[in-house]
Amino acid sequence: MHQTLYRKYRPQTFSEVCGQDRITSVLRRQIADETYTHAYLFAGTRGTGKTSCAKIFAKAVNCEHPVDGEPCNECETCKAITEGRLLDVLEIDAASHNGVDDIRDLCEKVDFLPTQCKKRVYIIDEVHMLSPSAFNALLKTLEEPPAHVLFILATTEPGKVLETVRSRCQIFSFSRIETEEITKRVLYVAEQEGIKLPESGARLIARLSDGGMRDALSRLEKCVGYPDELTDSALEYIFELGSQELITSFAVSAARGDQAACFTLLDDLYRDLGNLKEVLQQILGAFRDMLLYAAKVPFETHAGRTDTLQARLKAQAETMSEGEILYQIGVLQDALMQFDRLSVNKKILAELAIVKLCYPDPSKGTLALEARVAALERRIASLSGGFSSSPEDPDPTPAEAGKKAPSADVPSKPKVAAPKQGKPEAKPAARTQADGETFESAINDALSKSDPSRRALYRILKFRRAGHVLHVYGPPYSIAMFTPRKDAFLAEAQKLDPELNAVELISGEAPANANGGSDTDLDSF
Ligand SMILES: [Zn+2]
Incomplete structure (x- = not known):
């Protein structure tokens, strides 16, 4: 029978339990000195080792040859408990057996001596799920249990366990594991x-x-x-973290003042997450990370972002001042506050936030002014082609170079549609890198539109043009999933560039781009 990894690698001794040394050393000492009591409450979030410790405890007190408070795991009793066939060690899931009858039933049998070992151990999981009358039935037994009985209660919500029950137990709080x-x-x-x-x-x-x-x-x-x-991209796919890639791209694009990209990404994020407030909160989280990078403070990064995505945020943050990032954080916080206060269309609020992110209004205080000046400096640097006032900019994309500098007045109207909507009349002969990016984005867009359920997959793919052949690179699983759509894809690609006559699918990393073509790194959105 298939055994889950969690069961297969479940710790069998206290010393194997991860990250709860403080608790396991106390329990071991109590067992070794035989000073343990008759009732314990193990509290803590799920998966932190409560049930594992309870089972090890049950083995250690019943083991025929315990060593320094640890079970031997070799004697018949240990083996029987590990395999769950010792009738004197009972595991009860209070989530499904929460009625008064279940507990009364249990308490009636408490007086009988254990048949195969020294102590009868009741492990009651999720004990907070017991009904009030079940709690009261349990309470009577907890008050005066026979000497051969041991209760180990486990809960993720100690606050919901009756105070009268808690006061009769030794409580151990299991912390989140580092x-x-x-x-x-x-x-x-x-x-x-x-x-x-x-x-x-x-x-x-x-x-x-x-x-x-x-x-x-x-x-x-x-x-x-x-x-x-x-790889990072394989894990993003397996754990469905696609939205974090979009969040990261949005934050980087907003930080660069790329309004068109932000509008497109906002639409994608809205489709992915379905809740604009959540979208803005997550974007705020990305800016928070950038701020901490800019401030050079060590911190715990966002759970769902791969190292690759974090590296993009870091690289962007290193081109910015803390003031600039603080301005953008302020814009997002304002937008979030308005989300709750105003009853206007939330999409409009989010779009206004994008405009403010990309075009800081200098009349709105010194942070906005600083952000505006820094944005203009970067723009000038990229327009003057290398004569840069911020030479440390790690990734001045050509797309940026081709972008129009923001006009001095407050922009009147955001460009809603991204410029990447493919233009078949693009002249292949005059391909520039920026043109390449437009083409790649357009392909990605066309694919996503024709098959929205696989959008996350298409984002992982990289495209390279080699003469009339379009090479598509990606991890093996994405290439495999893409294969059945190869012909349809060629048709889509030909709409954008009639000169293409074949598509080749290649598992693996795309080669570095030397000849002006570009991959569909999300920055090019
Ligand atoms: Zn043993």
Whole structure:
């Protein structure tokens, strides 16, 4: 039978439990000294080791050859408990057995001596789910339990457990497990299972799991059977993190003043997340990361962003001042406040925010002025082609160079449609890099429109023109998913460039772009 990774790698001794050293050392000492009590409450978020510790506890007190408070895991009793076949160790899920009858039933049997071991152990999971009358039935037993009985209650919500119950238990609070601890464990399990997961991927899984080991191993489980190295883009795909790529692109585009790209990305994000407030909050989170990068403060990065995406935010932040970023954070905060206060169309509020992000109004205070000046400086630098006042700009895209500088007055009307709507009359002979980008974006756009359910997939693909052939690069799974649509895709591509006569699908990284073509890196949106 298939065993989940979480079960397979469940700790069997206290020393194997991750990230709860403070608790496990106390429990071990109590067991070794036989000073343990008859009732415990293990509280903490899911997947932090509460049930694992309860089972280890049950083994350690019943083990025939315990070693320094640890179960031996070899004697018949240990094995029977591990395999869940020792009738004297009962695991009850209060989420499904929460009635008074279930508990009364349990309490009636409490007086019987255990048949196969020293202590009968009741592990009641999610104990806060018990009904009030069930709690009261339990309370009587907890008050005066027979010496051969041990209760271990576990809960994710200690606040919902009756005070009278809590006061009869020794309470241990299980904390969220550190990202580093989870990363190490995930890497170890991946290695054991032959999953090709780089450290950055393990860290992403750890961050996504928010301190819960069970979550982390369930996520890792989704990677089982993936034959190749799990790159950032593969993980984005597997964990459906596509929206974080859009969020990152939006933040970078807004920081660069690329209004057209922002409008397109806003539409995409709205479709993906379905809630504009959530969209703005997430964008705010990306700007927060940029601010901390600009301030050179170490911080815990966003859970869902891969290292690749974080690197893009960092690179952008390094070209900006803290004041500039603070101005943009202010714009987003204002917009979010208006979301709750005003009953106008939320889309309009979001669009107004984009205009303010991209064209700081100097009359709105010194931060806006600073942001405006910095934006203009960057613009001048890119127009003068290399004579740059901010030479550290790591990625002055050609698209930027071709963009119109913002006019001195407040812009009257945002360009709603992105310029990338493909123009078939684009002359292939006069292709410039910017033209290449327009073409690539147009292809991506056309694909996304013709098959919206696979938009996330198309974003992962990179396109390179080689004469009349269009090379499509991507990770093996995306190439495989793309294959059945190859002909339809060629037809779409030919609408944009009639000279193309073939499409070649290639698993792997796209080569660096030396000849003016461009990939569909989202910056080009
Ligand atoms: Zn044992």
